[in-house]
Amino acid sequence: MSIFSTRFLAASALALMAAAPLHAKTFVYCSEGSPEGFDPAPYTAGTTFDASGHAIYNRLVQFKPGTTEIEPALAESWEVSEDGLTYTFHLRKGVKFHSNDKFTPSRDFNADDVIFTFNRQANADDPWHAYISGITYEYYSSMEMDKLVKSIEKVDDNTVKFTLNSPEAPFLANVAMPFVSVVSKEYADTLQAAGTMEDLNNAPIGTGPFKFVAYQKDAVIRYQKNADYWGEAPKIDDLVFAITPDASVRLQKLKAGECHLMPYPAPADLADIKADPNLKLDEQAGLNVGYLAYNTTVAPFDKPEVRKALNMAMDKKALIDAVYQGNAEVAKNPIPPTMWSYNAAIEDDKYDPEAAKKMLEDAGVKDLTMEVWAMPVQRPYMPNARRAAEIIQSDFAKVGVKVEIVSYEWGEYLKKSMEAGRKGAVILGWTGDNGDPDNFLSVLLSCASAEEGGANRAFWCNDEFSALLAKAKASSDQAERTKLYEEAQVIFKDQAPWATLAHSTQYVPMAKNVTGFVQSPLGDYTFETVDLAE
Amino acid sequence: MLKFILSKLLYLIPTMLGITLVAFSFIRLLPGDPVLLMAGERGVSPERYAEISAQLGYDKPLWQQYFTYLGDLMHGDLGHSIVTKKPVLAEFLALFPATVELAVVAIIIATVIGVPVGVIAAIKRGSWFDQISMTGALIGFSMPIFWWGLLLIIFFSGILQWTPVSGRISLMYFFPQVTGFMLIDSLISGQKGAFGSALGHLILPSVVLATIPLAVIARQTRSAMLEVMGEDYVRTAKAKGLSLGRVIGVHALRNAMIPVITTIGLQIGVLMAGAILTETIFSWPGIGKWMIDSISRRDYPVVQSGLLLIAGIVMIVNLLVDLTYGLINPRIRHK
Numbered sequence: 027m028s029i030f031s032t033r034f035l036a037a038s039a040l041a042l043m044a045a046a047p048l049h050a051k052t053f054v055y056c057s058e059g060s061p062e063g064f065d066p067a068p069y070t071a072g073t074t075f076d077a078s079g080h081a082i083y084n085r086l087v088q089f090k091p092g093t094t095e096i097e098p099a100l101a102e103s104w105e106v107s108e109d110g111l112t113y114t115f116h117l118r119k120g121v122k123f124h125s126n127d128k129f130t131p132s133r134d135f136n137a138d139d140v141i142f143t144f145n146r147q148a149n150a151d152d153p154w155h156a157y158i159s160g161i162t163y164e165y166y167s168s169m170e171m172d173k174l175v176k177s178i179e180k181v182d183d184n185t186v187k188f189t190l191n192s193p194e195a196p197f198l199a200n201v202a203m204p205f206v207s208v209v210s211k212e213y214a215d216t217l218q219a220a221g222t223m224e225d226l227n228n229a230p231i232g233t234g235p236f237k238f239v240a241y242q243k244d245a246v247i248r249y250q251k252n253a254d255y256w257g258e259a260p261k262i263d264d265l266v267f268a269i270t271p272d273a274s275v276r277l278q279k280l281k282a283g284e285c286h287l288m289p290y291p292a293p294a295d296l297a298d299i300k301a302d303p304n305l306k307l308d309e310q311a312g313l314n315v316g317y318l319a320y321n322t323t324v325a326p327f328d329k330p331e332v333r334k335a336l337n338m339a340m341d342k343k344a345l346i347d348a349v350y351q352g353n354a355e356v357a358k359n360p361i362p363p364t365m366w367s368y369n370a371a372i373e374d375d376k377y378d379p380e381a382a383k384k385m386l387e388d389a390g391v392k393d394l395t396m397e398v399w400a401m402p403v404q405r406p407y408m409p410n411a412r413r414a415a416e417i418i419q420s421d422f423a424k425v426g427v428k429v430e431i432v433s434y435e436w437g438e439y440l441k442k443s444m445e446a447g448r449k450g451a452v453i454l455g456w457t458g459d460n461g462d463p464d465n466f467l468s469v470l471l472s473c474a475s476a477e478e479g480g481a482n483r484a485f486w487c488n489d490e491f492s493a494l495l496a497k498a499k500a501s502s503d504q505a506e507r508t509k510l511y512e513e514a515q516v517i518f519k520d521q522a523p524w525a526t527l528a529h530s531t532q533y534v535p536m537a538k539n540v541t542g543f544v545q546s547p548l549g550d551y552t553f554e555t556v557d558l559a560e
Numbered sequence: 561m562l563k564f565i566l567s568k569l570l571y572l573i574p575t576m577l578g579i580t581l582v583a584f585s586f587i588r589l590l591p592g593d594p595v596l597l598m599a600g601e602r603g604v605s606p607e608r609y610a611e612i613s614a615q616l617g618y619d620k621p622l623w624q625q626y627f628t629y630l631g632d633l634m635h636g637d638l639g640h641s642i643v644t645k646k647p648v649l650a651e652f653l654a655l656f657p658a659t660v661e662l663a664v665v666a667i668i669i670a671t672v673i674g675v676p677v678g679v680i681a682a683i684k685r686g687s688w689f690d691q692i693s694m695t696g697a698l699i700g701f702s703m704p705i706f707w708w709g710l711l712l713i714i715f716f717s718g719i720l721q722w723t724p725v726s727g728r729i730s731l732m733y734f735f736p737q738v739t740g741f742m743l744i745d746s747l748i749s750g751q752k753g754a755f756g757s758a759l760g761h762l763i764l765p766s767v768v769l770a771t772i773p774l775a776v777i778a779r780q781t782r783s784a785m786l787e788v789m790g791e792d793y794v795r796t797a798k799a800k801g802l803s804l805g806r807v808i809g810v811h812a813l814r815n816a817m818i819p820v821i822t823t824i825g826l827q828i829g830v831l832m833a834g835a836i837l838t839e840t841i842f843s844w845p846g847i848g849k850w851m852i853d854s855i856s857r858r859d860y861p862v863v864q865s866g867l868l869l870i871a872g873i874v875m876i877v878n879l880l881v882d883l884t885y886g887l888i889n890p891r892i893r894h895k
Binding site for chain 2: 052054062063068070158159160161162164167168227240242243244245246248266268269270271272274275278279281282284434435436437438440441444454455456469478479480481
């Protein structure tokens with residue numbers, strides 16, 4: 027968008043604002059970063075989804091607030107065929123798209139919008155597939171939607187039928203994700219005719235709880251409540267994202283009343299926040315896992331008993347205190363306890379250096395020297411990998427294993443850690459995309475993901491485990507899937523391709539007068555339910 | 561004079577060319593790969609990797625990429641960001657006024673305080689004022705900006721609540737950006753209190769950004785003044801019975817200003833470096849923060865074209881500084 031049209035937009039937005047009552051209820055969120063753009067399809071950052079997909083748009087189905095359960099959204103109901111290959115969605119009637127100075131919708135949301143949303147990502151011949159230079163649809167391809175979706179048909183204006191190439195139970199969770207937020211076909215046509223296609227990314231039109239008003243790069247995003255929202259209308263009138271990259275500054279802004287809510291507090295500030303009488307702190311177990319992945323294809327780590335022994339040598343409680351400052355729980359399974367199918371019956375390996383030492387001796391391991399890789403970046407699942415590696419180093423030293431800590435630049439780290447024959451064990455982690463166990467287990471531990479370009483950094487390929495995942499994926503019966511995943515976790519624990527380290531806790535500090543904020547296990551920040559008490 | 565300016569401008573061309581080469585290779589010398597960074601923990605299949613690399617032109621040999629880049633530059637195309645997919649020039653223009661506003665206010669603060677402090681310290685050499693101000697300058701020069709900024713925020717915004725914590729203007733003001741300079745736009749908007757709010761938001765970040773240049777300017781002024789004060793013509797002026805104000809203001813200061821102005825000009829580069837940290841702490845939407853983000857994401861087009869734009873501006877400012885010498889000292893006026 028040219029500078030001129032940015033200004034024009036801001037000016038017309040101003041006119042819009044002027045029409046609103048002067049002392050409207052304004053909610054300010056101190057967000058941690060700038061959105062990459064406002065088209066939810068081509069980008070992958072959570073920050074972008076909060077600013078675009080969640081605020082402005084809706085999807086066919088959505089996650090029930092505070093859970094990873096699927097509930098109706100733009101689709102009122104749906105049916106899945108016996109063979110799990112066709113999904114028929116019945117669309118909600120009377121849903122209105124937003125309007126702005128260049129566009130006023132002439133019709134309600136319908137099947138054409140749904141088909142356009144998917145086709146522009148799937149189909150390289152679609153004029154919208156490459157409407158911005160260098161654009162790619164990373165989520166669409168990484169969730170393998172391109173391989174999965176065979177066809178999308180419009181049955182009638184309010185019915186859409188998806189046919190899949192193979193049965194895939196997580197499909198519903200996929201279509202609840204922000205990258206398939208429904209965009210208006212009519213708006214796209216208008217922009218195409220006007221020759222301003224990039225405005226789809228700069229001046230978004232959706233059906234969501236908030237209308238986009240203006241974005242000032244790296245500074246402020248402004249939204250206004252969508253009074254015609256099909257769901258329960260937001261309780262606040264205006265929503266503002268004040269972009270504040272530094273965590274300590276965000277907290278100072280929150281304390282000074284310059285914003286009402288902030289994400290990602292610095293762990294060192296938590297005690298201070300708890301002590302502040304004007305603030306409150308919401309906490310929830312995060313949908314994540316931090317782990318240490320052995321290379322199960324290289325001796326002596328190809329022996330499960332060696333990996334098991336090393337896991338027993340690790341004092342995870344001490345690690346959590348030092349690395350997460352206590353703000354995490356010990357992980358015993360590869361999926362977090364907030365996820366359905368979590369096998370609570372599994373017992374974690376006991377911390378027992380003596381027994382571990384003996385097991386290593388029995389396995390014929392003597393004078394072992396190994397590398398432990400420490401990530402160079404902070405992630406919610408691993409706030410300080412260097413410190414974690416040091417603790418593992420000292421724990422392993424007690425059982426006679428010498429550890430050398432290595433690290434690389436982040437891009438290199440990701441690449442080298444997936445190179446076949448890699449030496450040493452890698453610290454890494456994962457945060458769920460869609461709340462489906464398959465999004466952890468298949469992505470991180472299946473045989474297919476051990477290939478080049480996958481994310482199985484243990485290179486662990488267990489046929490029995492992978493078969494269970496495949497079977498679960500093909501079933502749409504959640505009770506059956508739960509049983510299969512529980513079984514898979516037993517195999518995982520027995521084979522120990524990873525040392526599961528921790529599931530970290532998510533904290534959301536906010537002003538005392540904020541009500542109705544619901545934390546999302548997926549780490550999304552959504553504001554249609556928030557209110558400010560007088 | 562015109563010939564001088566033209567010759568200087570001619571020098572800019574090979575220098576800029578050199579900068580394109582340095583910027584282009586510098587960011588590629590850093591380990592890391594933009595495509596892998598985009599894929600993150602999930603990883604990317606070799607086919608997909610090849611596809612994206614080809615789309616971005618990164619599958620071609622480096623020299624070819626460089627010449628493609630140069631060719632695009634000749635057509636005025638600075639490229640598109642890999643991350644936001646937006647044109648680099650548009651992003652730069654949207655963010656640059658914020659940095660300029662901050663830098664100008666900072667350099668004014670540094671000069672208006674730094675020069676008089678240096679002069680007084682030189683005249684009262686060895687006095688308590690000299691001792692304290694020069695120790696202060698040493699501390700200011702060695703201050704870690706990040707820590708200093710946070711300290712000021714906690715004290716003035718947190719405890720005293722005198723200044724806002726961060727941002728460019730209070731969120732209650734909302735008006736179109738005409739010039740991109742908040743002080744000017746707030747006046748144009750005519751909204752009551754907007755200018756005051758913009759000014760209030762500028763205080764802490766500009767003080768933080770001014771700290772190092774202020775220290776350098778004060779010390780440079782002091783030593784230049786000391787040198788000039790020992791010259792024969794100053795002694796003569798004093799002997800003639802001229803007032804102290806005239807001796808210092810007309811005879812000494814004017815001659816001492818040449819190295820001081822050079823120093824001020826050189827501080828523009830320092831300001832750009834300081835802006836990176838200052839902008840990050842104060843959530844100031846300028847080009848410093850933009851460059852840092854782009855480097856960490858290996859956003860090649862933004863880094864190489866952004867550096868080129870910044871370097872070009874620093875060079876032009878330095879050229880302007882060169883020209884001001886003539887105003888102060890007719891002997892080095894360019895013919």
